[in-house]
Amino acid sequence: MNLLITNIKELLQIRDQSVKKVAGEEMKSLPSLKKAYVYVKDGKIEDFGLMSNLDTSGMQVDKIIDAEGRIVMPGWCDSHTHIVYAGNREQEFVDRINGLSYEEIAKRGGGILNSAKKLQEASESELYEQSRLRLETAICQGTTAIEIKSGYGLNPEAEIKMLKVIQRLKRNYELPVRATFLGAHALPSDFKSDKDGYLDQVISMLPEIAEQKLADYIDIFCEEGYFSVADTERLLKAGQEHGLIPKIHVNQFNAIGGVQAGIKYNALSVDHLEEMRTEDIDSLLQAEATMPVALPACSYFLSIPYTPARKMIDAGLALALATDYNPGSSPSGNMNFVVSTACIKMKMTPEEAINAATINGAYAMGISDTHGSITEGKAANLIITKKISSYYYLPYSFGEDLIYKVLVNGKLQ
Ligand SMILES: N=CN[C@@H](CCC(=O)O)C(=O)O
Ligand SMILES: [Zn+2]
Incomplete structure (x- = not known):
C-alpha cells in the first residue's frame, strides 16, 4: 500500500x-x-x-x-533488550525497596539465576507467547527496530530455546530484530567454582549458533563477580572466529577494562557505562566503529548512577540510548520514557536524545543504512x-x- x-x-x-x-x-x-x-x-x-x-x-x-x-x-531503534524471559522478578523489586541491593539479591541466588530457573522451566511456546506480548507493547510505544539477547538460559538447551524464540519473533514480525548470544550473562550454580568450565561450555555452543544463524552478535557481562576482562577477551575471540560481532555489557557497577576489551575485538557497541573513567572516554574517542550505549531506565530502576552522557558527548563521543528491557534491572520497553529520562537525568538535549534513540540506536544494531x-x-x-x-x-x-x-x-x- x-x-x-x-x-x-x-x-x-x-x-x-x-x-x-x-x-x-x-x-x-x-x-x-x-x-x-x-x-x-x-x-x-x-x-x-x-x-x-x-x-x-x-x-x-x-x-x-x-x-x-x-x-x-x-x-x-532499541538496540539493547532482553525481552525473552519467563515470569518476572516483582518479589526482588519489593526486596530492594526493603533494603537489599541488586548485588545482595544476586549473591543469594536471585537475580539472573532466578530468571534462569524460571526460563529453564518454561516451554518454548510459553516463552514465545510472553515475549511476543512484550514486543507488541514496545511496538505500540513506537519501537520499530529491536535487538534481543539470550542469557537467561545458562545451559545449552535453554540458551538455544531463547535464541529460537528470538528467531521466531524475527520471522513473524516485520520490524528488524537482531539477536545476541549472551550465554556468559552469569555463572550458573552448577559451575559455581568452575568459571573456565562454564566458558568452555558457552564457547562449545558457538558452532551450532553460527551454523543455524541463531545470533548476529555476541555479548558477555564483564563485571566484578561475573566475568573478567580475560574471560571477555577469550569469549570475544571465539565469537569472532564464528562470525559473531561483540556488543557487550561493561562498566555497569565497576570499570575494570571491559571498554578496552570490547574495542580490541571491534565491538559494535559497549553498553551500560554507568561507571566511566577518563581513560574509558579516551579509548572510545579512538574507537570510531564502537557505539557507546546508555541505559537510563536501568539507572532509574536500580537507583545507580546514570551514564555521564554530558561528559561523553562534550568530549566528542557518539551515544545511543536503549531500554535494556529485562525482568531485573529495567522491566520496561518504553523508549519514550528512556528519551525523557535521558533529558531529565542525564542533561541530554531533546535533539541529542532523539538522535541517540534513532540514528545512533540503528547504528548500534548494524542497520543505520536502512533505518533510523x-x-x-x-x-x-x-x-x-x-x-x-x-x-x-x-x-x-x-x-x-x-x-x-x-x-x-x-x-x-
Ligand atoms: N547487567 C546485566 N544484565 C541485565 C540485567 C539482568 C537481570 O538482572 O536480569 C542488564 O543489562 O541490566
Ligand atoms: Zn542488558
Missing part, C-alpha cells in the same frame, strides 16, 4: 544516506522540515519535502493521512505523534502516551 502523509507539523531527523551515526557536537542538531509531507511506496520512504513543493502527479496513492498538528519521525532516519530509500518505520506543540513536548511530558500511530514498512501497526 502506498501512503501519503500530509500537513506534517514537523518532520524530524531528515538525513542524507551518508549519515550512519552522529557524534559530539553533531548530536545537537536534529534536521527537520516544518509543514512537510512523506510519500511511502512499497514500504519505503520514496519522497519527502515541504507541503509547498508537494506534486502528487507521479504518485500512486492508496491512502492519505492528514498529520495536521502532528510530528512525524523515525521509530525508536527519514531518508529516501530507507524503511518507512515511523512514529506519528498525537497533536503536540513541539518535539520538546515529547521528553518534557514524561510518562504521557504521545504516540498516535506507528508504521512498520509503511504498514499501520
Whole structure:
C-alpha cells in the first residue's frame, strides 16, 4: 500500500544516506522540515519535502493521512533488550525497596539465576507467547527496530530455546530484530567454582549458533563477580572466529577494562557505562566503529548512577540510548520514557536524545543504512505523534502516551 502523509507539523531527523551515526557536537542538531509531507511506496520512504513543493502527479496513492498538528519521525531503534524471559522478578523489586541491593539479591541466588530457573522451566511456546506480548507493547510505544539477547538460559538447551524464540519473533514480525548470544550473562550454580568450565561450555555452543544463524552478535557481562576482562577477551575471540560481532555489557557497577576489551575485538557497541573513567572516554574517542550505549531506565530502576552522557558527548563521543528491557534491572520497553529520562537525568538535549534513540540506536544494531532516519530509500518505520506543540513536548511530558500511530514498512501497526 502506498501512503501519503500530509500537513506534517514537523518532520524530524531528515538525513542524507551518508549519515550512519552522529557524534559530539553533531548530536545537537536534529534536521527537520516544518509543514512537510512523506510519500511511502512499497514500504519505503520514496519522497519527502515541504507541503509547498508537494506534486502528487507521479504518485500512486492508496491512502492519505492528514498529520495536521502532528510530528512525524523515525521509530525508536532499541538496540539493547532482553525481552525473552519467563515470569518476572516483582518479589526482588519489593526486596530492594526493603533494603537489599541488586548485588545482595544476586549473591543469594536471585537475580539472573532466578530468571534462569524460571526460563529453564518454561516451554518454548510459553516463552514465545510472553515475549511476543512484550514486543507488541514496545511496538505500540513506537519501537520499530529491536535487538534481543539470550542469557537467561545458562545451559545449552535453554540458551538455544531463547535464541529460537528470538528467531521466531524475527520471522513473524516485520520490524528488524537482531539477536545476541549472551550465554556468559552469569555463572550458573552448577559451575559455581568452575568459571573456565562454564566458558568452555558457552564457547562449545558457538558452532551450532553460527551454523543455524541463531545470533548476529555476541555479548558477555564483564563485571566484578561475573566475568573478567580475560574471560571477555577469550569469549570475544571465539565469537569472532564464528562470525559473531561483540556488543557487550561493561562498566555497569565497576570499570575494570571491559571498554578496552570490547574495542580490541571491534565491538559494535559497549553498553551500560554507568561507571566511566577518563581513560574509558579516551579509548572510545579512538574507537570510531564502537557505539557507546546508555541505559537510563536501568539507572532509574536500580537507583545507580546514570551514564555521564554530558561528559561523553562534550568530549566528542557518539551515544545511543536503549531500554535494556529485562525482568531485573529495567522491566520496561518504553523508549519514550528512556528519551525523557535521558533529558531529565542525564542533561541530554531533546535533539541529542532523539538522535541517540534513532540514528545512533540503528547504528548500534548494524542497520543505520536502512533505518533510523527519514531518508529516501530507507524503511518507512515511523512514529506519528498525537497533536503536540513541539518535539520538546515529547521528553518534557514524561510518562504521557504521545504516540498516535506507528508504521512498520509503511504498514499501520
Ligand atoms: N547487567 C546485566 N544484565 C541485565 C540485567 C539482568 C537481570 O538482572 O536480569 C542488564 O543489562 O541490566
Ligand atoms: Zn542488558
